[in-house]
Amino acid sequence: MSDTLLKIIPTDSTYVPDSLSENKCRIYLQTLFDANHVTFLATQDVEFIDPGQNFEHVFCNVCAREINLGYWEEKVDSASINKFNDLTFLTPCCGNRISLNSLRYEWPAGFARFSIQILNPNVVLTDQALQQLQEILNTPLRKIWAHY
Ligand SMILES: [Zn+2]
CATH class of the missing domain: 3.30.70 (Alpha-Beta Plaits)
Known part of the structure; x- marks a missing residue:
């Protein structure tokens, strides 16, 4: 069920x-x-x-391109070290510093x-x-x- x-x-x-x-x-x-x-x-x-x-899927909220899930997981793992106090990371698609929380999740x-x-x-x-x-x-x- x-x-x-x-x-x-x-x-x-x-x-x-x-x-x-x-x-x-x-x-x-x-x-x-x-x-x-x-x-x-x-x-x-x-x-x-x-x-x-x-x-x-996860998409960049700036350029709308899809973010590789492996890459995303790496960034989540890094952010988890500081207990997600800092959620920002550098996007691989457009090189912007954005928050994992602003990404467009599907x-x-x-x-x-x-x-x-x-x-x-x-x-x-x-x-x-x-x-x-x-x-x-x-x-x-x-x-x-x-x-x-
Ligand atoms: Zn982007």
Whole structure:
């Protein structure tokens, strides 16, 4: 049996909400989803939030060329040595210094300390609902669809 996990992460990799905002968020999500399916995760260090089996390609967000996955993994490994405190690297395609978190992942992925994970969501998280969450948390968010 396979599972779908909708992960919602802040675009700012270091962001973690205070408990009041997190609570408001939890209450709001309970109006949409089964509370047992909603998990809030916060880690000490920044982590790569992956789309599971949906992970296919990575593209440069400056020149749009595809980045070799082996090269990308090397850069992720180097960044992990400093616990992803510095996500910048020099792109092989156009020689720009950019963040691993700004790359265009197919499907979307990102780096974060905080995530909201919804297991097998039975309703669609609309743009309005995402907007609502962004207002509660006061930070831009990104949706990641993971498949396992
Ligand atoms: Zn490039």
